[in-house]
Amino acid sequence: MSAKPLDLGGRQARLAWLLMAPSMAVIAVVALYPAVTTVYRSFTNDTFGGGSSWIGLDNYAKLLHDTAFRSATWVTIEFTVFTVTVEAVLGMILALTLHTAFAGRGVMRALLLVPFAIINVISASIWKLMFNQSYGVFNDLLVDKLHLASQPIDFFGTRTMALLSVSAIDVWKTTPFVALLLLAGLQSIPADTLEAAQVDGAGAVRRFFSITLPQLRPALLVAVVFRTLDALRVFDVFFVLFGARADTTTMSIYIEQNIVDFGKAGYGSAISVVTMLIIAVFVAFYVSLNARASR
């Protein structure tokens, strides 16, 4: 940089860097350093209590043939696609309902947050009790009270049942979150365009798809991206419900298993990196979707 006095833009840029420096330093320590370490470690055979040496791409080569990791990836993606879709639809219905004026709306909005306010591990444990085949409330209702089933249902038995059960918990828990984000979006849509459309004779369905939904897209995108990121990293509900069962192991559980239980920090780091890439693919997909739609 030359010695001549900076112009206004230059000074502003310098001030901006100065003001951002503390937060960037914090981010470097708490986010960048662990991320870089993880990437580095993924190229080593680091084990807790053992040595660590550079093995290049060996971990990634091994990962390609790791059937357990492939299964974990599919479990996670199936869970994500299913829950995020259901949550977006249900969340939209809830948000539209709460957007209309009715008595007790304030109370309803507060109540909506209750599932979201319970810690994951605790709500998962409660659901596990409710799903229990021998003494759970669902089987009590289905078999003994309503006589809809002749014998108790095993909600965790097959892979499909297990995934549906765990999805039900996730939907129950996070639909309110999606609904609230969408509600905020709905409230920022000016009422006059809707009224104008109504005057022009557009029906409710037409008004929703032509006016509300396009304007809601940014909020919907935020909600779906947040939910997708969370769902792809899912650990707690699966862990509480199924432990280390092979056919319900998610990517995060597989990482935990390798690093904590097996002490394989190097291999676990490689799985973490691949998981991160998979998440990045999803985010890129959403962003491109949004970019195309807004053109």
Added chain:
Amino acid sequence: MNEIGRRTFLRLGAIGAGATLLAACGDGNGIGGGTGNGTGTGGASTPALPAAPAVANAAAAKKFSGVTVTSDIPGFGTELATTQALAKQFETETGVKIKTVPLPKSTSDAYAADQRLLAAGQATPDVLLVDLIYPPALAGYLLDLKGRLTDAEIALSYPNLISVNTIDSHLVAYPWYGGFGRLYYRTDLLTKYGFPAPPKTWTELTTMAGKIQAGEQPGNKAFAGYVFQGNAYEGLTCNALEWVASYNGGTFIDGSAVSIDNPNAIAALKLAQSWIGKIAPTGVTTFTEDEAHSAFGAGNAAFMRNWEYAQDLDKGSAVAGKFAVAPLPAGAVSGGTTAAAAGGWAVAINKNSKNPDAAVEWLRYLTSPGAQAYRAINSADVPAQPAVAAQGDVQAALPALKQKVNPVARPTQVGGRYNEASTIIFQAVNAMLRGSNVESGVKKMAADLQGLIG
């Protein structure tokens, strides 16, 4: 993203912040509200503990008065209380300060925690609790107790427990308390259905459980003949080990060879698979000790496999006074025998400890016959010394000890890779219990284990 106006963004942000606040309140409520895990081994109704036994080695330990020894202790229930009582007693009599570190409930978490500290060369904890499956993995960080403890003291424990804790002729940990797989059965139901004695073989158990379940289920839909630990976790490795070993099918890995792919093991696993949906609820594939304990305790099972602690159902459960304990059944093949997975913990000393001598004195008291009897009577911890297990007051508290068991060790000789081996085993067996083919499952398990140990 750039389409979100600033107002919308702020509003979304405010909602996010509000939600976080509410979630934080939820945290408080969750903890304050309390969610007991229902095993009832501890709790407010437990009467005050009797005084801890006197410290026999107080004179020797007093030399280290004023020194602080950091020690792992069991993290939960009455076990925590009895161990803390022992620590207080030791402090009072010797002046050595015991700083207690409660361990996580899960044995692999406890292992992970200690292993990190040891690998980092930390001097504390000075005294460690080591699950019987981990001495080979941790041996390099632990003090050799030979020469520290007298031969007479070492001879007080079971020889096979001493050998499990002896790595390369170093005694790296001293056995503290044990635990064996046991069969709990409903005495009232056996009488009702005309069975004079508990089952001797697994085939008998299958028949008896089937008959009792058929009789009881019409009145109680939740009733099951047999409950055990079928979830994909360490407990299933123990159950499967008992089935396979009782069928004279080895212990998955024997010596340095994978042994699981044999006809006896396959017969045992096929029988276990046949229980699901017949004498055991299909949900048993998600049961840990807690769920089995709850089902049996609620009167919803005729038989249960569990550890000695389940004796606590004799106090205030629906089956109090209506059950007894027996050795696990034998396999109905030649060479079949009863087999009980051996669980348990030993006490070890950190090689990097700054006060190894004081730590040895604390270990000596903690594992002394008096302390073991105290913990057996007051927190149902099975003594690791036969003389203590034979004491009348101990047997009155833990009737299971009157019966001999045939302890079988898990294949811990694989050392630091035991967790991986166990995961291969319990995931494979869990899948079989949920209906996958046994023969091909055993083949794959054998191949995976072989790949692991090389």
